[in-house]
Amino acid sequence: MDxxxxxxVFAALADPTRRAILARLAEGPAPVTELGRPFDMTAQAISKHLKVLERAGLVSRGRQGQWRPCRLEVAPLDRASGWIEHHRAAWEDSLGRLEQEIVRIQEGRGHAHD
Amino acid sequence: MDxxxxxxVFAALADPTRRAILARLAEGPAPVTELGRPFDMTAQAISKHLKVLERAGLVSRGRQGQWRPCRLEVAPLDRASGWIEHHRAAWEDSLGRLEQEIVRIQEGRGHAHD
DNA sequence: GCGATAATCAACCCATCGGTTTATCAACCC
DNA sequence: GGGTTGATAAACCGATGGGTTGATTATCGC
Structure with a gap:
């Protein structure tokens, strides 16, 4: 991966297990074993998923005795969502321009270069 | 991949080349060769990237003579962005509940169970 | 100190990814 | 028809991804 x-961030989101972990963390911080409980998967696999999420900046981890509580970090989510919204908006704009273009043509002025 | x-959709977005292609398509439809022009990459590689984007539902392709014009499809972007926003909102809510909890504790009522 | 629990590290397996090269198909132009 | 251009298909390659087993570190409770 790049x-x-x-x-x-997007690669981290492209896995249903990791999305489920994030969904759980959105309800509040949790230690690793609790995060792994819903899944039919070894603790090592969960640990790897968390490392991916951590490298993407989506979770941060504390240390509290023998537990390593994980917290959701929203900044990367914002950047991801921001990228999507930005380009969706650009697409809407280009649709708008296309509409105007069509209107201009229908008004008999041919394709615009004013 | 799952x-x-x-x-x-997220896996498709997890590659800078594909994101650049989508960014270009947000400005309006384009044939394959034009999409590939900015990249130091064979046409076959671009074709593969487009297939990934198509399987994710992010682009649709027409046929117009020997060209295959590609269009951006926003519906999957909406779903992706929707997923992110939904869980970001859940996180804000849980922060809000935590704040209220703290207020309760500071008011001397201990941790709430009423 | 000792056993149990939380979590990670390391090595390995197999499938998929991103790219290439080579070959093929389809449509244009003369 | 024949050559050129647009686009894809197929086979291959090195790297990475998601999962496992086995061993290791650290902390708790007694």
Whole structure:
């Protein structure tokens, strides 16, 4: 995978187990074993998923005795969502321009270059 | 990769080349060669990227003579962005509940169970 | 100190990814 | 028809991804 930040975030989101972990963390911090409980998967696998999420900046981990509580970090989510929204908006705009273009043509002025 | 829709969308977004292609398509439809022009990459590689985007539902392709014009499809972007926003909102809510909890404790009522 | 629990590290397996090269198909132009 | 251009298909390659087993570290409770 590519090592730029946005790519890491999207790649981290591209796995249902990791999305479920994030969904759980959105309800509040939790230690690793609790995060892994719903899944039919070894603790090591969960640990790997958490490392992916951590490298993407989506979770941060504390240390509290023998537990390593995980917290959701929203900043990368914002950047991801921001990228999507930005380009969706650009698409809407280009649709708008196309509409105007059609209107201009229908008004008999041909394709615009004013 | 997992074959559920959201995973395909996020996986498709997890590559800078594909994001650049989508960014270009947000400005309006384009044939394959034009999409590939900015990249130091064979046409076959671009074709593969487009297939990934198509399987994710992010682009649709027409046929117009020897060209295959590609269009951006926003519906999957909406679903992706929707997933993110939904869980970001859940996180804000849980922060809000935590704040209220703290207020309760500071008011000397201990941790709430009323 | 000792056993149990939380979590990670390391090595390995197999499938998929991103890219290439080579070959093929389809449509245009003369 | 024949050559050129647009686009894809197929086979291959090195790297990475998601999962496992086995061993290791650290902390708790007694």
């Amino acid at each position: 090592d730029d930040g946005l790519s890491r | 074959d559920d829709g959201l995973s395909r």
